[in-house]
Amino acid sequence: MSSQRLPTRAGELIDRSTSLSFTWNGRSFSGHEGDTIASALAAAGVEVFSRGMKYHRRRGILTADHWDPNLSVQVGDEPNVRAGSRRLVDGMQVSAQNAWPSLRWDLGTANQLVGRFLSAGFYYKTFMRPQFLWHNLYQRILRKFAPGGRVHWKTGTHGDYDKRYAHPDVLVAGGGPAGMAAALSAAEAGASVMLVEQEPELGGHLRWGGPDDLTVLADLREALYSTPGIEVLCDSIVTGRYDHNWVAVMQRSHPVVPERLIKARVGSLVVAPGLVERPYVFAGNDIPGVMLAGAVRRLINLWAVKPGSRAVVLSANAEGDAAVADLESAGVAVIAVLDARAGEDIVQVRGRGRVASVQTGDGRTLKADLLVTATGWSAPTSLLNMAGDRPVYDKVAARYFPQSLPDNVLATGGIEGDGSTAELAAHGRETGALAAQRALRLRHERRTQTARSVRPESTPPASVPDNRIPLRRSPHPECYRSTTHGLVDYSEDISSKDLIQAAGEGFDSIELMKRYTTVTMGPGQGKLETVNAAAVLAEVRALDLADIGTTVWRPPFSPVSLGALAGRIFEPVRRSALQDWHEANGATNLLAGQWVRPDHYGDPMAEATNVRENVGLIDVTPLGKLDLRGPDVANLLNLVYVNRWQKLEVGRVRYGAMVTEDGVVSDDGVTGRLADDHYLMTTTSSGAGAVWEMLEDWLQTYRPDWEVHVTPVTGGLTSINVAGPRSRDLLERLVEDVDLSADAFPYFSVRTGTVSGVQDCIIWRIGFTGELSYEIHVPSGYSLHVWESLVSSGSDLGVAPFGIEAQRILRLEKGHYIVGQDTDGLSKAPTAGLGGLVKLDKADTIGLPELRAAFERTDLPVLVGLQPDDPTIVPEEACQIVAAGSNEILGRVTSSRMSPTLERSICLAQVDPSLASAGTSVTVKLVDGRRITATVQEHHAHVDPEGARQRV
Amino acid sequence: MIVVPCPNCGPRNSSDLRNAGEVVARPDPATTSLTEWRSYLYLRENPAGWVTETWYCRSGCRRYFTIERNTSTNEIRESESS
Structure with a gap:
């Protein structure tokens, strides 16, 4: 391998004063700043970059840009990196994909010998029988030959990905001359503009053009960067366009994060992606040394790489002619130029690992190491497809053009038509102005839709018609396939022969052919392949290409990393005002919904016993709390709870259960009446948000006549449950202005008072634990003081905090169910x-x-208390209750714990109504398969079913 | 992610709101039949075209409001009952 680097070129992107070292398949190489991985390797003389997916034939540079199907490489632990556009970074470790055991000696080449098994539909025909071989043999071997790079299971994340929301008036997709001009004129018209270019620098095809192109480019660039209101994002791709112009932009080369997904809500989307040069189908078109005209122009002019030494050029257009000039200026001997416009053609290329000879249509065989084709362009209409357009084929220009677009999507540049650089820029300018004008109208309209915003004084910008002068459509010969067969899809190794075979088997519509053969389904998603595939089908069916249709391009425009789609997760964690205290005092936390809360402080069984014997404190702040005010609160409660609420007196609390409109239990809690028009509702911790939204729904949409204000106060009030036989003794030491005696403050009552000097604490006497207990709702700013006072003044009473686990034990002993x-x-x-x-x-x-209907049902499962006959066995929650002699499912254990009070296992279970009566013996099937017997209890409560302990 | 105009907050990404579904009339629970009630619970028109639906401004002003939306095109217009 010898250096192919040329002397300095006028528009070269490389900085020759820099030297970046990297490895390729373990060998050391160097390149310059500005090189792509591919250009640095090509400059060093590397000709083979990968192997074909099925036949494992050697592959070289084809397009030398982002869409090059042969340049997918592995970089470190990142698979499928596009070496045609990824810029070289010092220290990169690059290796080839699709080659085993090595790029040079690839065993897969043997597949060429059995090619007939790998032809169209081979997925569906081969490896099907016998079935048992699938797991044992086929799958293991196929894995070895699976295309693409490798992700090691130990691969960590590549750092934090990020997301951003943006609201530009105009988003321009494509930074060529038309796109740049559109961005400029849109900004001059007063629109905020985002210009997105997939390559690391602006310019599109001007970058590899002649001196005039480079001058225009320099001027446009300078104007862009000096005009305010334009955000330029290079090395970024517009991956999709969705309803109401939400446009997804994948921003790469971000200084902080590896990739960032920008969710842009765009006034007008200007689609200016230019054109994608199409390969030509002929025998040997995948041999390294077959390149597109654009590829050699880029290699020579952007990276100063000599693409070969003896070239044959097949040219159907000006790009091909320009390639001839570039090749000659780079010192490449151009042996022959075949003019496709005059009917000249090539038939076949021969060579092993590199082009050696070219056979022309007129029967000559030319010795050459480079064949350049310039046979036309495909319009990358993906974004237009996503906006609902079905582009139509123009036979004269030999490509597709947009048909009809919604008002908020405009196209410009090569996708719209042909022209000189000046004409393309002029069309871009007109398009940008129109896009801005429409976007500003929309901006004005949206501002007036905001009730509380200051209405804009100005009148909306007038609607202007689309008076753009259309770009012309230059005639171009229809060059798709020579007289021989070659590859149509380089990524998927699909030849024109495969497509013809598929059509012969009946898959002769473009959508069916695509799915049967997987043509256009590779990483390029049809950018290079779609039109050639349709052309082959048109040929077989003797139809016009216009009558074949195309497959519909869907998002993403280009592959997107999963990390970028996941982005960062914005999940807030809620902490009670006491959480720091819990953590300082030995709490082991658990995450319950959004809340972090103490599971226990070391020994949940002892914590539970202490509540039964002395007094315990638990922080129940996550309990949903809704402050309800107004004359119609009782009506609301009557509507949303299954029980009756009209007669709840001030100072009393009541338990209530809620169901949804289908009668299913949805939430429960207690609600207390603090004053005539003032109630406090509690909900389950997990249901706090949903209950609030539900109340608002009923109040706003069903009974807007009711006067009720709902305010969520879950975090504003810290809730402390003081539970145990000595809880009254403890509270009497701290509560100043409330008579806590049993007569004055009975069970299920509420008082407002001062606790440890903190006024306006709401105290209600209820209990989830079954003990005498009080729940204190303290303004959160003072709650640490109240908690610490409770702890310090109750030390002689045995006060100790308890966590969720102890509470779960206690509530199960008491038989309280948990909704859900x-x-x-x-x-x-x-x-x-x-x-x-x-x-x-x-x-x-x-x-x-x-x-009403549920009361008449006798077949619904019933919730019962259940005790295993062997008191030492605690059945796992969710294990099934089955028939005695079979595995017929008759219910399940919903909650189970070892009870420290009873020193035996206890459960709640849902059982078939036939098993619901007390004393019934049921069979529980444990997770390990053992079957045990258990007895249905009379009550849900295992401890104190009469409730004597809580009523003292 | 479409844009839904909240009467208070203006046009917002639909991810800021919650679609509470087609507007359906609630039968009087006191007099309804179970059949009628269950069609209120479970049956929706679900047309390919204009539908009146309720949205909830869950990340903004917390208002429930109705709009008309074309389910084929996602075109949105004001609802008479909003």
Whole structure:
């Protein structure tokens, strides 16, 4: 291998004063700043970059840009890097893909010998039988030959990916002459502009053009960077366009994060992606040394790389002619130029690992190491497809053009038509101005849609018609396939022969052919392949290309990394005001929904016992709390709870359960009446948000006549449950202005008072634990003081904090169910043990007809207390209750714990109604398969079913 | 992610809101039949075309409002009952 680097070129991107070292398949190489991985390797004389997916033939540079199907490489632990556009970085470790055991000696080449097995539809025909070989043999061997790079299972993240929201008036996709001009004129018209270019620098095809092109480019660039209101994002791709012009931009080369997904809500989208040069189909068109005209022009002019030494050029257009001039200026001997416009053609290329000879249409065989084709362009209409357009084929210009676009999507540049640089820029300018004008109208309209915004004084910009002078469509010969067969899809190794075979087997519509052969389904997603595939089909069916149609291009425009789609997760973590205290005092945390809370402080069984014997404190702040005010609160409560609320007196609290309109239990909690028009509602911790939204829904959409204000105060009030036989003794030491005696402050009452000097604390006497207990709601700013006072003044009473686990033990001993754990989507209120609570004689309550119906059902599962006959066995939660002699499922254990009070295992279970009566023996199938017996209890409560302990 | 105009907050990404579904009339629970109630619970028109639906401004002003949306094109217009 010898250096192919040319002397300095006028528009070269490389900085020759720099030297970057990297490795390629373990060998050391160097390149310059500005090189792509491919250009640095090509400059060093590397000709083979990968192997074909199926036949494992050697592959070299084809297009020398982002879409090059032969230049997917592995960089470090990142697979499928596009070496045609990825810029070289010092220290990169690059290796070839699709080659095993090595790029040089690839065993897969043997597949060429069995090519007939790998032809169209081979996925569906081969490896099907016998079935048992699939896992044992086929899968293991196929894995070895699977295309693409490798992700090691130990690969960590590549840092934090990020997301950003943007709201530019105009987003221009494509930074060529038309796109740059569009961005400029849009900004001059007063629009905010985002210009997105997939390559690391602006310019499009001007970059590899002649001196005039370079001058225009320099001028446009300078104007762009000196005009305010334009954000230029290079090395970034517009990957999709969705409804209401939400445009996804994948920003790479970000200084901090590896990639950033920009969610742009765009007034006008200007689509200016230019054109993608199309390969030509002929025998040997995948041999290294076959390149497109654009590829040699880029290699020579951008990276000063000599692409070969003896060239044959097949030219159907000015780009091919320019390539001839570039080749000659680079010292490449151009042996022959075949003019496709005059009917000249090539038939075949021969060579092993590099082009050696070219056979022309007129029968000559020319010795050459480089064949350059310039046979036309495909319009990358993906973004237009996503906006609903179905581009149409123009036979004269031999490519597709947009047909009809929504007002907020405009196209310009090569995708619209042909022209000189000046004409393209002029069309871009007109398009940018029109895009800006429409976007500013939309901006004005959206501002007036905001109720509280200051209405813009100005009148909306006038609507102007689309008076752009259309770009012309230059005639171009239809060059798709020579008289021989060659590859149509380089990524998927699909030849024109495969497509013809597929059509012969009946897959002769473009969509069916695509799926059957996988043509256009590789990493390039059809950018190079779609039109050639359609052309081959048109040939087989003797139809015009216009009548074949194309496959629909869907997002993403270019592959997107999963990390960027995931982005950062914005999940807030909620902490009670006491969480620092818990952590300083030995709490082991658990994450419950958004809340971090203490699971226990070391020994949950001892914590539970202390509540039964002395007094415990638990922080129950996550309990949902809603402050309800207004004259109609009682009506609201009557509607949303299954029980009755009209007669709740001031100073009393009541338990209530909620169901949804289908009668299924959705939440529960206690609500207390603090004053005539003032209530405090509590919900489950997990249901706090949903209950609030539900109340708002009913108040806003169903009973807007009711006067009720709902304010969520979950975090504003810190909730402390003081539970245990000595809780009253403890509180009497700290509560100043409330009589706590049993007569003055009975069970299920609420008082407002001063606790440890903190006024306006709400105290209610309820209990989830079954003990005498008080729940204190303290303004959160003072709650640490109250908590610490409770701890310090109760030391002689044995006060100790307890966590969620102890509370779960205590509530299970008491038989209190948890909505969502002991109930499920089939638990109608009567069957969850709430039959006594439900009042059916109300005029209206949520789910009333279903509640009525549920009382008549005798087949729904019933929630029961359950005790295993062997008191030492705690059945796992969710293990099934089965019939005695079979595995017929008759229920399941919903909650289970070892009870420290009873020193035996206890459960709640949902069982078939036939098993629900007390004393029934049931069979529980444990996770390990053992079957044990258990007995249904009379009550849900295992401890103190009469409630004597909490009523003292 | 479409743009939905909240009457208070103006046009917002639909991810800021929650679609609460087609507007359906709620039968009077006192007099309804179970059949009628269940069609209110489970049956929706789901047309390919204009539908009146409720949205909830869950990240903004917390208002429930109705709009008309064309499910084929996502075109949105004001609803008479918003």
